[in-house]
Amino acid sequence: MHQDLDQFSVTEAVLEQMADTPDARLKLIMESLVKHAHAFARDVDLKPEEWLAGIAFLTQVGQACTPSRQETILLSDTLGFSALVNILAANRQQSKATDPSLLGPFYRAAAPQKQIGDSIAEAADAPELVFYGQVQNGAGHGIPHAEVTVWQTDAHGFYDMQLHGEEKMDHRATFITDANGNFHFRTVRPLGYYIPMDGPVGRMIKAQQRHGCRPAHIHFLIGADGHQELVTSLYLSDDQYIGSDVVFGVSRSLIVTPKADPNSPIPELEAIHYDFMLAPSGSCGAGRVGADPSQLVNV
Amino acid sequence: MHQDLDQFSVTEAVLEQMADTPDARLKLIMESLVKHAHAFARDVDLKPEEWLAGIAFLTQVGQACTPSRQETILLSDTLGFSALVNILAANRQQSKATDPSLLGPFYRAAAPQKQIGDSIAEAADAPELVFYGQVQNGAGHGIPHAEVTVWQTDAHGFYDMQLHGEEKMDHRATFITDANGNFHFRTVRPLGYYIPMDGPVGRMIKAQQRHGCRPAHIHFLIGADGHQELVTSLYLSDDQYIGSDVVFGVSRSLIVTPKADPNSPIPELEAIHYDFMLAPSGSCGAGRVGADPSQLVNV
Numbered sequence: 400m401h402q403d404l405d406q407f408s409v410t411e412a413v414l415e416q417m418a419d420t421p422d423a424r425l426k427l428i429m430e431s432l433v434k435h436a437h438a439f440a441r442d443v444d445l446k447p448e449e450w451l452a453g454i455a456f457l458t459q460v461g462q463a464c465t466p467s468r469q470e471t472i473l474l475s476d477t478l479g480f481s482a483l484v485n486i487l488a489a490n491r492q493q494s495k496a497t498d499p500s501l502l503g504p505f506y507r508a509a510a511p512q513k514q515i516g517d518s519i520a521e522a523a524d525a526p527e528l529v530f531y532g533q534v535q536n537g538a539g540h541g542i543p544h545a546e547v548t549v550w551q552t553d554a555h556g557f558y559d560m561q562l563h564g565e566e567k568m569d570h571r572a573t574f575i576t577d578a579n580g581n582f583h584f585r586t587v588r589p590l591g592y593y594i595p596m597d598g599p600v601g602r603m604i605k606a607q608q609r610h611g612c613r614p615a616h617i618h619f620l621i622g623a624d625g626h627q628e629l630v631t632s633l634y635l636s637d638d639q640y641i642g643s644d645v646v647f648g649v650s651r652s653l654i655v656t657p658k659a660d661p662n663s664p665i666p667e668l669e670a671i672h673y674d675f676m677l678a679p680s681g682s683c684g685a686g687r688v689g690a691d692p693s694q695l696v697n698v
Numbered sequence: 699m700h701q702d703l704d705q706f707s708v709t710e711a712v713l714e715q716m717a718d719t720p721d722a723r724l725k726l727i728m729e730s731l732v733k734h735a736h737a738f739a740r741d742v743d744l745k746p747e748e749w750l751a752g753i754a755f756l757t758q759v760g761q762a763c764t765p766s767r768q769e770t771i772l773l774s775d776t777l778g779f780s781a782l783v784n785i786l787a788a789n790r791q792q793s794k795a796t797d798p799s800l801l802g803p804f805y806r807a808a809a810p811q812k813q814i815g816d817s818i819a820e821a822a823d824a825p826e827l828v829f830y831g832q833v834q835n836g837a838g839h840g841i842p843h844a845e846v847t848v849w850q851t852d853a854h855g856f857y858d859m860q861l862h863g864e865e866k867m868d869h870r871a872t873f874i875t876d877a878n879g880n881f882h883f884r885t886v887r888p889l890g891y892y893i894p895m896d897g898p899v900g901r902m903i904k905a906q907q908r909h910g911c912r913p914a915h916i917h918f919l920i921g922a923d924g925h926q927e928l929v930t931s932l933y934l935s936d937d938q939y940i941g942s943d944v945v946f947g948v949s950r951s952l953i954v955t956p957k958a959d960p961n962s963p964i965p966e967l968e969a970i971h972y973d974f975m976l977a978p979s980g981s982c983g984a985g986r987v988g989a990d991p992s993q994l995v996n997v
Contacts (some may be wrong), residue, residue, distance in 0.1 A: 403950045406785050412946055413778035419907045428742050429906070433777055435738040440782050443730045444790070449723075450774070450783045458770045461760010471757045475749070478732055479712035483739050484749045486705050491743070607719045607728070647711055651702045 410437045459599040467560040469504040473600045476501060476646035477609075492627070494537060496678035500632040501648040503618065505558040510548050513572040516664070518585035521569045525554030528657050529665040531583035533674045534576050534621055541580020542677065545623035548573045549584065551616070556590035583664045588657065591615040591638045594645055604645065611645050614638035619675065626677035633673055709736045758898040766859040768803040772899045775800060775945035776908075791926070793836060795977035799931040800947040802917065804857040809847050812871040815963070817884035820868045824853030827956050828964040830882035832973045833875050833920055840879020841976065844922035847872045848883065850915070855889035875922075882963045887956065890914040890937045893944055903944065910944050913937035918974065925976035932972055 404412055413433050420426035439445075463470035475481045485499050513519065518527065534545040550571035552558055559569040570589075574582045593611045595601055604611045615635040622628045634641060634649050636656045641649060655671050663670035703711055712732050719725035738744075762769035774780045784798050812818065817826065833844040849870035851857055858868040869888075873881045892910045894900060903910045914934040921927045933940060933948050935955045940948060954970050962969035 404781065404785065404946060406782060406789065409778050409782050409785060409946055416908055416942065416944070416946075417906050420905065421907060422905065424748075425905060428744070428748065431738050431742045435734040435741075436777065436779055437782055439730050439734040440779065440786065442734075443727050444786055445727070445783055447783055447787050449727065450780070454768075454770050454774060457756070458760050458763045458768070461757050461770070462763065464757045464761065469753075469757070471753050471760070475753060478735065479708050480735055480739065481749070482703065483705060483708050483736055484744055484746055486703065486708060487739065487743055488746050490705065606721065606724060607716045609715055609718075643715065645715070647703060647708060647715075 406441055410434060413437075456599055456603075463598040463600075467564045468595065468598075470595075470598050470600055472504045473594060473598075474603075476503065476648075477594065477600055477604060479647045482647040492678050494678040495676060496537070496627065497629055497631055497675045498650045498652045499630050500616075500618075500650065500653055501646060502620070502630050503632075503646070503648075505550060505560060506618065506620070507550070507560065507568065507571065510550065510571040510573045511568055513574055513584065515574060515577060515582050516584065517572070517574075519549060519551075519570055519572040520553065520585075520587050523554075523585075523587050525587040526669075527585050528588055528669040528671065529583055529585055529663055530617065530671045530673075531581070531664050532672060533580045534582070534623060535580060535674055535676045536626065537676065537679055539676070541576070542623045542626065543576060543578045543580055545576040545580060545621060545626075545677075546573060547576065547582055548620040549586075550618045551586065551589040552592055554587040554590060556592035561595075585665065585668070586617070589615045589617055589635070591640055609645060610640065610643065612640045613644055613646060614640040614649060616648070617671075621675055621677065623677055625680055627680055629675060629677055631675070633671065705740055709733060712736075755898055755902070762897040762899075766863045767894065767897075769894075769897050769899055771803045772893060772897075773902075775802065775947075776893065776899055776903060778946045781946040791977050793977040794975060795836070795926065796928055796930055796974045797949045797951045798929050799915075799917075799949065799952055800945060801919070801929050802931075802945070802947075804849060804859060805917065805919070806849070806859065806867065806870065809849065809870040809872045810867055812873055812883065814873055814876060814881050815883065816871070818848060818850075818869055818871040819852065819884075819886050822853075822884075822886050824886040825968075826884050827887055827968040827970060828882055828884055828962055829916065829970045829972075830880070830963050831971060833879045833881070833922060834973055834975045835925065836975065836978055838975070840875070841922045841925065842875060842877045842879055844875040844879060844920060844925075844976075845872060846875065846881055847919040848885075849917045850885065850888040851891055853886040853889060855891035860894075884964065884967070885916070887934070888914045888916055890934075890939055908944060909939065909942065911939045912943055912945060913939040913948060915947070916970075920974055920976065922976055924979055926979055928974060928976055930974070932970065 417429055460470045460474050481501050489499055534542045536542055553570050576582045591612050591614045615638045616632040618632045620630050633653050633655045636654050657669040657671050660670035713729055759769045759773050780800050788798055833841045835841055852869050875881045890911050890913045914937045915931040917931045919929050932952055932954045935953050956968040956970050959969035
């Protein structure tokens with residue numbers, strides 16, 4: 400009988416009611432979640448009207464999600480929670496693989512397949528640049544036939560789904576590396592951008608007087624047989640928000656600078672050169688901290 | 699510059715980015731929330747696929763909310779979080795007022811106004827009972843013209859909104875106490891019930907092998923000039939789940955037993971007798987841990 404519960408025994412009562420959870424991992428996660436959630440309420444002596452504001456906020460976050468918008472991931476990202484999960488995953492990996500970064504809310508499955516050298520911009524309305532690099536194994540050797548998915552904003556800072564919803568894909572593509580593990584593509588310079596500010600997470604960011612910007616970056620999701628999937632992004636060094644990313648995704652090792660480069664496959668364009676190293680699949684997986692929004696609603 | 703963040707410095711980076719929040723209370727709450735959320739992820743070494751399951755779950759909780767269903771409150775209730783907020787509020791109150799209980803997800807504003815002695819059941823298809831009691835001030839004197847809103851399930855364990863959505867109200871009413879602070883009404887015996895098990899919270903409850911039941915109870919929301927609003931429920935003593943309420947709402951002082959009662963205003967019916975004591979409004983408010991679901995979507 401759990402009657403006349405006080406602020407501490409109520410936590411024990413919840414743990415007791417969850418004690419028969421058959422999945423040991425679910426049990427452990429929910430126990431820790433309940434303990435931390437209750438400790439939070441006690442620490443701040445949470446008021447009923449504050450609780451209600453939190454309920455309304457979380458409800459609005461869920462309801463703001465659509466097949467082309469994932470507000471719940473955005474909330475996790477802006478609280479540094481996604482970055483932390485990424486860091487924990489990288490710590491488990493124990494390899495010299497490329498640092499991961501956030502998948503973010505703009506990943507979409509089934510990006511158009513393109514040929515090495517193609518442009519990922521349907522109609523480039525800004526100076527083009529070329530990206531080139533090699534996908535390598537842990538020994539630094541190129542991996543042939545690795546699958547590289549890239550996505551980024553257009554030159555004005557918008558992702559395709561912000562302009563066209565689910566209708567159209569642009570500034571995203573999938574490439575297959577050549578026999579030496581190399582690939583390159585043409586693109587425009589991505590622009591830093593505000594996260595979506597018209598929803599509940601945007602209201603939180605404004606209430607915290609945060610700038611709400613991400614520095615300019617290009618996303619990469621790279622997979623190859625026998626290797627861990629790598630989810631990362633490369634960040635442009637001269638962006639004013641390179642040190643204050645609203646979603647905490649930047650690592651020093653992922654910062655790049657476009658420049659003239661005689662070794663580039665298209666030397667007449669400014670080039671970004673970056674080689675990616677994948678961890679062997681035997682190691683503990685990093686996994687994707689993110690998902691296609693269309694797979695996360697109405698499930 | 700927050701680059702190459704580790705699992706601890708990422709927390710500091712988030713707190714630093716929130717440091718300019720002008721609302722001191724919001725700043726305190728969000729700082730504590732971030733610290734506890736990050737500590738949770740570190741404690742369980744949260745995996746990306748577990749994070750993703752959590753994102754999908756929270757998204758589904760938000761999307762399950764409608765004007766007649768509040769799944770986010772249900773989640774808070776089933777994790778004992780609402781009960782804890784209630785306890786914290788009662789602790790602040792420092793009076794001998796009646797213990798509060800959960801407003802729950804079935805409260806609705808604007809219940810039909812009825813006269814003392816009326817039945818709250820439109821068509822009672824089970825033996826009737828009578829509820830009678832007095833609304834008292836801290837000195838134990840009756841408060842005239844207090845407003846008492848009551849709601850409960852029908853004799854089969856269903857709330858009106860579960861049967862009729864927003865279309866119709868039944869088994870709920872508002873009464874005004876008489877010159878001595880007394881009121882009474884006829885009703886049917888409420889039945890214990892499963893919380894809604896067809897949504898994401900129901901799936902969680904099943905995965906935890908919890909029974910998912912609330913013991914039979916009648917809800918009361920009582921207000922009077924010069925007094926704190928009281929939100930509480932009375933629980934029927936012989937319910938098999940009286941000691942294992944899935945939302946942790948039962949207090950010993952709120953348990954009642956219907957019985958023959960010669961002092962009842964309708965002595966031929968079984969009676970529940972309970973007097974409520976309100977705290978003066980000068981004291982720190984308990985507040986409503988809950989809300990009308992129709993006010994929490996699409997806001």
